[in-house]
Amino acid sequence: MDVAAKPDSKVGVVIVAAGRGERAGLGDGPKQYRIVGGKTVIRRSIEAFAAHPAIGPIVAVIHSDDHALYAQAAGTLAGRVRVVEGGATRQDSVRLGLQALREAAPAKVLIHDAARPFVESALVDRTVAAIGERQAALPALAVSDTLKRGGNDGTVSETISRNGLYAAQTPQGFPFWPIYAAHMKAHHAGKTDFTDDAAIxxxxxxxxxxxxxxxxxxxxxWARDIEMADQRLSGAHFPDVRTGNGYDVHSFEAGDHVWLCGVKIPHGKKLSGHSDADVGLHALTDALLATCGAGDIGTHFPPSDPQWKGARSRIFAEHAASLVRAAGGRIANADITLICEAPRIGPHREAMTAAISEMLSIGPGRVSVKATTNERLGFIGREEGIAAIATATVIYPGEVSA
Known part of the structure; x- marks a missing residue:
């Protein structure tokens, strides 16, 4: 034990945020970086401690892949928190977080799961007050539900008395050096089956x-927890639903295929453009950018820039979707109408829908790809090019008045 360090009168905090959040089933990143009520889950957890007068050094333990996500989420709080990479398990991550606090040597430490963003100042006060020199503190609620034990055959084998049973929460509080020594002892003993720090x-x-x-x-x-938390914090009687429109057109030139909505289609001509000239995705990109006031496709991918020569247009659509998510938006619907005499779109509609669904990380039921002709009128009717109209609907946190 490093007893040379001078104890800090402030309380240290380890915020555990290295998990992948598989149970949430979100499909678009760890739950601690999801936005609820206009802020990320992890930022809300950090704010709860950073604003408390008793709290001193704070360590956030994150996954090695999440540095960019964390930096964006923490924002102006980044300088208040020390960041370390976590281990393979939550137990490993806590140990590494405690190691990062050794130099500060706080007399007391709170260990908190980033996925609990609603911790209150009064709960922190109660927990800190109950920590002794050789005593830990565990916030908990008495179990109110009737508990059943299930048998191997899927039937109830017994009813368990709930007397004296509690559901544990975080932050859990400890005298710093004893819990650090306990974690090191468990690590060296190869014990990895503890479900929380109080158990260690x-x-x-x-x-x-x-x-x-x-x-x-x-x-x-779970995903439903995050949805309900967002609703609770947003308090939006009039949700901020925005609709963006996009229009694009490209002429034909000599070639043997066209790219439309992310699908390569054999054809007697190709569309002319600096990139792959996917007119459907170009219109969709503009529609998405419009929902968050982020300019148009030329703002982000100017045709004068040689790096986009021949580029796949899915890059543009994915970039626009990432800007929408960074602003807290959830894409509710993407609707694209292709206007052309040829090629026929119907045989490729399913593949186009699947491609756009993957690009935007939304279900295929939220994607619509339609086609119509121009009744042989104008440049489209003369088969000189293809046009596309796109509409995107995105839900942002807060109310319309915000």
């Missing part, structure tokens, strides 16, 4: 005192 404290003989938890201090585990 119990294993090493550190008494754990129960303190009153908070029913609002929920852990965001």
């Amino acid at each position: 404290a119990e294993w090493t003989g550190i008494p754990v005192r129960l303190v009153e938890g908070s029913p609002d201090n929920i852990k965001l585990t």
